Amino acid sequence: MNNAASNSTQNSKSLLQGCLIFLLVILVVFILVWVGLIGAGAYLIVGDRVKPVDAIVVLSGDEGDRVEEAIKWYEKGYGKYLVITKTHTEDIGEGQTYSEKLMRIAIDAGVPADSMFVTAGESSSTIEEAMAVKVLAKQRNITSLLVITAPYHTRRTQMIFNREFKDSDIKVLVHPVEESWYKPLTWYLSPQGWRQTLAEYASLLLIWFNA
Template identity: 30%
Template structure:
């Protein structure tokens, strides 16, 4: 009997583990908004998804959020260069170049939204990053009345339904859970 309980426990554990990647992904339909907030941290796919939404008329502004990566350069500036090459006019771009974490992305994006009196935004990040992004943004913007839609960019290297097949995906999944749990625990204290 003990063997059956052990087998059942392992079966449940592995079943839950198989859904670990899917849980990280939050994918909402885009809605007309005041701006599109793009979080840094990839090789350009997030910016490309934001530009696609911009071209489709979902928002008139891009807020490019990412701090210093080199002595003279920020991620926001690199993202802007990419967006400009994709045809977004400079006057449609607002840079947030102080952040170095998802929490700071949210805090500094909130400052920009208050300055420009934006009340809604589409938030773009990688698919695996969206659960934590939503948790952080909802906490930072709590009580403001701001409305968000969370729209992921496609990450060709991360398949949430089969995350255990690639070393990079395994590391991404583990890292996201560590960061998500750490953030939730800090919120609770």
């Protein structure tokens, strides 16, 4: 009886130890995955220190938070002009084009119409946007730019603009929308966060492979 009781106690202890080890492993894996997800989101976000520039560039691709960020810096005196990129998504079915919608937001906020430019053509990628901005900057004798885009888009934007402008005398700064839904600590909690993050890493891989 004593041996049976002893064996039962040992088995219970072994089972308890096994459960604790299993839970510990699960906890460690959870923490590693959590830290990895945060790191994946944080890696995409870069931002130069904002300095006064000739023009603040708004990359198209949202419902207005990028242009609102640009307006904020314009009102603080960090830019003389606002540049809006025209893309292939111009037709938004609201009786106006997408770039016109962004210009209207800026005008309603007090930005003079003669202080805004729209790039020529319709860009279908960030690379084409960078090329269009470069052409406009040279035409307007603009020597410095502050490019505003979504946080998850900043690293790729910085890479593309730095490459496109490396042989020019035009200085480029990149800055994220500060009041954005996309944050390293929470992006993975929404389907939109997963879509944007995976899409950005796919685009970054293409840039790295084609470098």
